[in-house]
Amino acid sequence: MTISLHCPHCRCLLELDGSPSGNICCPACGEQFRADDQDQAPLAAAVASVRIPEGRTYGPMPVDQLEEWVCQGRIDDKCDVQLTPDGPWQGAAAAFPALRLPPAVSAGNPFKAAPQVLAQAAKGPRLSERGVMIVLFGVLGWVGCPVFAVMAWGMGAADLEAHRQGRLDARSALITQIGYFLGVFGATTWATLIMGMVLMILFHQLLI
Secondary structure, three states, X not given: OEEEEEOOOOOOEEEEEXXXXXXXXXXXXXXXXXXXXXXXXXXXXXXXXXXXXXXXXXXEEOHHHHHHHHHOOOOOOXXXXXXXOOOOOEEHHHHOHHHHOOOOOOXXXXXXXXXXXXXXXXXXXXXXXXXXXHHHHHHHHHHOOHHHHHHHHHHHHHHHHHXXXXXXXXXXXXXXXXXXXXXXXXXXXXXXXXXHHHHHHHHHHHHO
């Protein structure tokens, strides 16, 4: 004769051959219990069911097992539950208000300083690639195009400022300075010549 018993610890169904005597070890949870304890502590009625969002239904089961699933996080507020066999389906949060609470979030250590995002350290000052270009523009400014002199002036000033900030290699500072001064002198010379020509034209017009 086969006897069916439920483990009082994990509710696992056990099927035993003959009338058991002494302690019974549950193969599911490993806990031991006596067969005569089943009469002293009858199992709760399996009346509750749960339906997950995918549509699958689990149950019927005892209400205390349903509550245990809620505590374990196996049921969330998106599930539906039925607490009685003929009762209506309702949201799990309506039957278990604890599911409405936000998940616990660690507050962290309030005394710990917030980590600062460190900028990636530069491997080293980069060598300016515009030093030769600045000198070339400065020379062209002297030869016959004042626009290049102005460009050499502006680019040289920007690179010299980068040298002072340590963003450019100091070895390229000399050639940058040469191009910068060529641009300054070229632009100044051209500006003086143009102003002189304008004044001469105006003076000539006054004499006529």
